[in-house]
Amino acid sequence: xxxxxxxxxxIKVDTLxxxxxxxxxxxxxxxxxxxDVRLKIFEPPRFFEAFLRGRDFKEVPDITARIxxxxxxxxxxxxxxxxxxxxxxxxxxxxxxxxxxxxxxEWIESHVLHIFMLHAxxxxxxxxxxxxxxxxxxxxxxxxxxKKVGNDLMTLIxxxxxxxxxxxxxxxxxxFKKQQLKDITEQFKWAxxxxxEAVRWTATLSFPEFERDYEFVALRHPSEYPFxxxxxxxxxxxxxxxxxxxxxxxxxxxxxxxxxxSVLKERGAYFVGPMARFNLNFxxxxxxxxxxxxxxxxxxxxRNPFKSIIIRSVEVLYACDEALRILENYEMPDRPFVxxxxxxxxxxxxxxxxxxxxxxxxxxxxSGKILDAQIxxxxxxxxxxxxxxxxxxxxxxxDLPDAELTWQCEQAIRNYDPCISCATHFLKLEVxxx
Amino acid sequence: MPELYNPKLAVWKFASCDGCxxxxxxxxxxxxxxxxxxxxxxxxxxxRKVVEGPYDLSLVEGSITTxxxxxxxxxxxxxxxxxxxxxxxxxxxxxQALRNFRDVKDFxxxxxANPAYIDTLNQSTxxxxxxxxxxxxxxxxxxxxxxxxxxxxxxxxxxPNTPAHSTCIECKRRGTVCVMVAGGTPCLGPVTHAxxxxxxxxxxxxxxxxxxxxxTPNTASMSKEWKKLGASSGEIERVFRTFxxxxxPFRNESEIHGEEKK
Numbered sequence: 182x183x184x185x186x187x188x189x190x191x192i193k194v195d196t197l198x199x200x201x202x203x204x205x206x207x208x209x210x211x212x213x214x215x216x217d218v219r220l221k222i223f224e225p226p227r228f229f230e231a232f233l234r235g236r237d238f239k240e241v242p243d244i245t246a247r248i249x250x251x252x253x254x255x256x257x258x259x260x261x262x263x264x265x266x267x268x269x270x271x272x273x274x275x276x277x278x279x280x281x282x283x284x285x286x287e288w289i290e291s292h293v294l295h296i297f298m299l300h301a302x303x304x305x306x307x308x309x310x311x312x313x314x315x316x317x318x319x320x321x322x323x324x325x326x327x328k329k330v331g332n333d334l335m336t337l338i339x340x341x342x343x344x345x346x347x348x349x350x351x352x353x354x355x356x357f358k359k360q361q362l363k364d365i366t367e368q369f370k371w372a373x374x375x376x377x378e379a380v381r382w383t384a385t386l387s388f389p390e391f392e393r394d395y396e397f398v399a400l401r402h403p404s405e406y407p408f409x410x411x412x413x414x415x416x417x418x419x420x421x422x423x424x425x426x427x428x429x430x431x432x433x434x435x436x437x438x439x440x441x442x443s444v445l446k447e448r449g450a451y452f453v454g455p456m457a458r459f460n461l462n463f464x465x466x467x468x469x470x471x472x473x474x475x476x477x478x479x480x481x482x483x484r485n486p487f488k489s490i491i492i493r494s495v496e497v498l499y500a501c502d503e504a505l506r507i508l509e510n511y512e513m514p515d516r517p518f519v520x521x522x523x524x525x526x527x528x529x530x531x532x533x534x535x536x537x538x539x540x541x542x543x544x545x546x547x548s549g550k551i552l553d554a555q556i557x558x559x560x561x562x563x564x565x566x567x568x569x570x571x572x573x574x575x576x577x578x579x580d581l582p583d584a585e586l587t588w589q590c591e592q593a594i595r596n597y598d599p600c601i602s603c604a605t606h607f608l609k610l611e612v613x614x615x
Numbered sequence: 616m617p618e619l620y621n622p623k624l625a626v627w628k629f630a631s632c633d634g635c636x637x638x639x640x641x642x643x644x645x646x647x648x649x650x651x652x653x654x655x656x657x658x659x660x661x662x663r664k665v666v667e668g669p670y671d672l673s674l675v676e677g678s679i680t681t682x683x684x685x686x687x688x689x690x691x692x693x694x695x696x697x698x699x700x701x702x703x704x705x706x707x708x709x710x711q712a713l714r715n716f717r718d719v720k721d722f723x724x725x726x727x728a729n730p731a732y733i734d735t736l737n738q739s740t741x742x743x744x745x746x747x748x749x750x751x752x753x754x755x756x757x758x759x760x761x762x763x764x765x766x767x768x769x770x771x772x773x774x775p776n777t778p779a780h781s782t783c784i785e786c787k788r789r790g791t792v793c794v795m796v797a798g799g800t801p802c803l804g805p806v807t808h809a810x811x812x813x814x815x816x817x818x819x820x821x822x823x824x825x826x827x828x829x830x831t832p833n834t835a836s837m838s839k840e841w842k843k844l845g846a847s848s849g850e851i852e853r854v855f856r857t858f859x860x861x862x863x864p865f866r867n868e869s870e871i872h873g874e875e876k877k
Contacts, residue, residue, distance in 0.1 A: 198660070198661075198662055198664075199659075199660065199661065199662070200660075201637075201660060202628075202633060203628060225629070225630040225680045225684065226680075226723070226735060227630055227680075227709075228711065228714060228719075228722040228723070229710075230725060231714075231721070232714065232717075232722065234725070236853065237850075237853065240853070240857075243857070244710065247632050247709075247710050248632060249634075250633045250634020250637045250756060251634070251637055253632075294637075298640060298661065299661075308663045308664040309655075309661055309663065309664060311646075311650045311661075311662070312664075314647055325644075325646065325647075326643065328643055329643040332641060332643070340814045340815070340817075340818050341756075341811070341814055343634040343637060343756040344634060344755065344756055344825070346814055346820065346823075347818050349820075354815075354818045354819050355818040355820075517819075588663075
């Protein structure tokens with residue numbers, strides 16, 4: 182919706198769709214310049230960090246999973262790694278591989294949902310995937326089938342796809358005989374081909390010319406594309422242990438948002454998620470994923486956020502390839518978990534959620550009771566970057582009719598696959614031309 | 616022949632994690648078929664298209680936690696012929712109802728630097744506390760096969776088949792050996808509403824109550840058994856105080872053990 186008076190206007194979308202959670206966007210334009218951009222998050226606060234106080238350390242994977250139904254595994258992984266850090270426990274070998282495998286399932290399920298159901302309709306001019314399916318049935322059906330493979334993996338390893346029940350501090354409740362993984366392994370052979378096809382298909386879409394100098398932030402591991410571990414690095418030279426997060430990043434509380442904005446103390450806004458991971462870890466992709474990316478026209482550094490749809494597909498391909506590698510090399514662990522005794526301490530966890538780094542910090546007492554909790558989700562870290570994108574993007578498209586401009590702004594926001602349920606946890610777009 | 620009328624479906628969100636409405640998009644094999652039988656008229660997570668109400672079926676996810684949402688649910692009820700709540704937040708207040716046991720002001724200041732910007736109610740309450748609800752589907756998250764059953768039942772104008780017995784029955788059906796009797800693992804299955812398919816015991820852990828209280832649960836006897844297995848009052852208080860903490864039988868039981876702890 183837009184109101185036009187003289188050379189200024191307000192464009193306004195009350196409910197920005199195809200994002201997870203509730204929010205709005207307000208843009209005020211004067212002549213050819215954008216006066217104000219506000220990504221308003223009105224998703225009601227749920228106070229997880231407050232009610233985690235007094236809970237038992239063993240409860241964190243079950244409780245924090247409930248922050249987000251789309252990426253519960255990310256919350257489970259960051260929380261169990263933080264607790265294990267506090268308790269001085271290292272989970273490795275086949276249990277570590279199983280965690281990586283479960284995370285592959287979530288990346289696939291979450292990315293494929295976004296690629297085919299939430300983002301692709303924008304590129305082809307459909308309001309949703311159901312309408313897109315009327316003309317592109319095969320593409321949508323293949324997408325749904327690929328998403329299902331991700332969910333099937335989560336259901337097998339995690340017990341169910343939303344809020345899995347099998348993750349615990351120290352490992353899992355149950356582990357599997359190699360034979361039990363045979364059917365899913367066969368499904369993944371199909372999935373890897375389908376993911377390769379998804380990379381090729383997304384590369385044929387047309388992309389607005391739009392690039393900015395972002396500071397990309399992601400985990401970096403010496404020998405793997407990052408999931409659960411690594412140092413925090415950036416394209417501007419940041420290279421820190423995750424324990425130093427609070428020394429370099431801070432959260433600001435602004436009036437128009439129920440989500441806290443996260444910034445780098447030294448340099449302000451930064452960019453997390455698939456494009457940041459890809460740019461900072463290209464060399465760690467498996468050969469098939471790297472080749473597919475190059476054939477799709479992605480060089481080492483991509484700075485066009487609209488192309489994130491291709492990068493998500495590359496990551497889906499990587500996750501399928503990595504899942505197959507883990508499945509084929511799997512040997513059943515001797516025990517499902519490492520025994521843990523509580524003790525006083527503070528622990529840090531940072532893992533790569535589908536939408537970017539997810540940081541957790543907990544302090545616990547000698548009985549394992551949580552004294553303090555801090556959780557920084559990916560979408561709150563990208564909020565400022567999304568607003569900055571729109572400040573540069575909107576002036577280039579002011580000649581467009583308002584309805585089209587509004588849709589373009591929505592698409593620019595969806596580049597980030599924002600999960601507002603996480604950040605406070607939907608969007609409403611308002612462009613104000615005055 | 617006149618064109619067939621497809622009932623209009625709306626999906627609404629309040630305070631929640633999005634997981635229950637995601638269940639609909641997770642019906643990968645059935646989604647396109649469902650979309651052929653109903654008109655998706657309002658479902659922001661899936662489409663930017665908005666068809667004006669009234670709606671034949673409204674699915675409501677999430678709990679009421681803000682003054683604005685308390686008004687919004689009234690408007691939604693007015694434009695909905697049938698209103699069904701999906702998930703523990705909408706039917707019991709969700710995990711955010713943990714604030715109901717404390718002073719919410721303390722919570723705001725723990726999370727936010729400028730508490731004055733936050734507009735929130737003291738309590739997180741289920742939808743049925745505010746408007747008439749036609750059917751409640753349990754679970755944190757809901758079971759997607761049960762969601763399809765509820766939508767199919769609505770289309771066929773019949774009552775949904777979602778048994779209110781305990782999770783124990785589901786364990787017996789799938790042939791899972793009792794983790795509590797045989798393994799000595801505390802389990803909430805005997806007092807928990809069926810629906811998930813008894814997943815946890817089949818993964819060698821006790822049920823932790825995602826589907827909330829079953830019909831007439833004997834929570835006192837449950838707690839006694841947990842104590843025999845060595846659970847403390849604090850543990851019992853906590854296990855009843857998770858995703859369905861504000862559901863009356865679980866709330867009362869947790870309060871008894873909270874008092875005992877002191």
